[in-house]
Amino acid sequence: MTPMGYVLILLAAVCWGLIGPVAKLAFREGMEPLEVAFWRAALGGVLFGAHAAWRRSGRVAREHLGVLVAFGLVGVTLFYGAYQLAVEQGGAALASVLLYTAPAWVAGMGVLWLGERLTPAKLVALGMTVLGVVGVALGGSAEVRPSVSAVGWGLVSGLAYALYYLFGKRYFERYDPALLYAYALPVGAVGLLPWVSFSAKTPVAWGALLGLVGVSTYLAYLLYAEGLKRVEATRASIVATLEPVVAAVLAYVWWGERFGPLQYVGAGLILAAVVVAVQGGRVSPRTERGAR
Template sequence: MSLLRGYLLVVVSAIAFGVMPVIAVFAYRHGVSVPTLLLARFGLSAVVLVVGLAALRRLRLPATRAMLVLGLMGVIYCGQSSLYFSAVQRISPALVGLLLYLYPSLVALLSSIVNHDRLTRGVVLSLVLSFVGIALCLGRIGGGSDLVGVALGAAAPFLYAIYIVLGDRVGRGVPPLVSSALVCASAALSFVVTGLVTSSLDVGAALRGWVPVAGVAVVGGVIAVTCFFAGMGVLGATRASIVSTAEPVVTVLATALVLGGTLSGLQWLGAALVVVGAIVGVRAHAGQDGAHAPVAPGLRPS
């Protein structure tokens, strides 16, 4: 029964993460900027996590070095999220979601380089499947012709792979929800600074589009994060990561249902290859790293 609960929690998390970029499209239609939207998301998530951990008396700050690294991870996460949500402004959320799921194979590849591990057949297979799948989808899932948007979407998984490898090295002694709270707080502060420097924070637009802004913050922030880590606590990192690969499928379906458009057989084949490549990448990284899946402390990729 507990395993079923764990699977359900991770599925709910994948659905929440999967619909988030579609909700973001409606926020953009109200003129909400990326820094404004993401400040709301990470700010609310940080507050909920900190208050929840304090109420449960589980808020224990890690050592100074770990705090500094988690702060740096928040800055990296700020950059990754900015790339992801900027891509959603320009191309289909479905394509952005599929591009993001190159990250498990990239993590496996980067880990083999950083840790000087042998490049396994699993890593190579993961890379081939993922990139062939993207090639089948690229420019075909609505709005994929914007090369800047595609470049932004493709850069996001590379930055997230760096985030994960860094987190794997320093974060294993820190409880996941504590590290998530610290990463969220650091990311929120980064968006405050970014927004002030670029004059891109717009409270008025956020108030006009408060429904989708709240949707991104609550659904894609609080619900998605807490359900994932609750499910991971039951299933373990590897199984939770594999189940969470349902996320890009949810994004593809939500994009088609809400924003319109249909997928051809080749496009569905490409999406399936991306998901299979992600699963192979998760298992390859877990095998390299002592059964540790590519889930860095502090949030999921999108």
């Protein structure tokens, strides 16, 4: 473990924290949430495809293509789309916090579908997450008043992101993650296409899109993957929970978003639940070298 490893993980968290605030800039320039999600997936697929070709990462075996298509539709189409809708309807800070219900979803799916034991740590993490979501949903301020749909899309994004863990546990060690994203991101873009209304884009809108693709998707992946070479996965996952803090600060500075007192308590419970889940042995999806 080296200090540089922590710096790299922290920089990756900052890159991810930019997603919501920068997406709001694209919305202000006339783009719809699902169009932002589409371009992020489509252009991200180009970057990861070039990366995989440069590294000569090979190809995905034919028997795994069906699973990879399913991952693209759930882990990209549903996840990217739901997250952007949550940002539009509830704000960048709210969406980022609700995304971090993912470890609780993972723990719940492990117990219900995989026959895993419900350990005290998992039970505590699940309880803290539920209470946190209630606090975030019922609290409010003049700037952030979450609607049912905003909370719903935020929870859907957390659920979809949780599936990164189940997919990543099996395939990210078998293939170069960049190769998997070179396949999955274009599939996800195609899945979004029927619901996209394309708009004329200003230079500012294109700048926001390129920032989301180049910084918050591709660069964040490179930083996090490099950081994992220097920091053990559990510690890296905890450091990465600074992402919603970054998102909340930027959302306040750029867009005037401010949680009410109960929402701050709820957000704190959700992030603390991540630490409990990770320390209790259930890793966060981030530890599987996943991009976002």
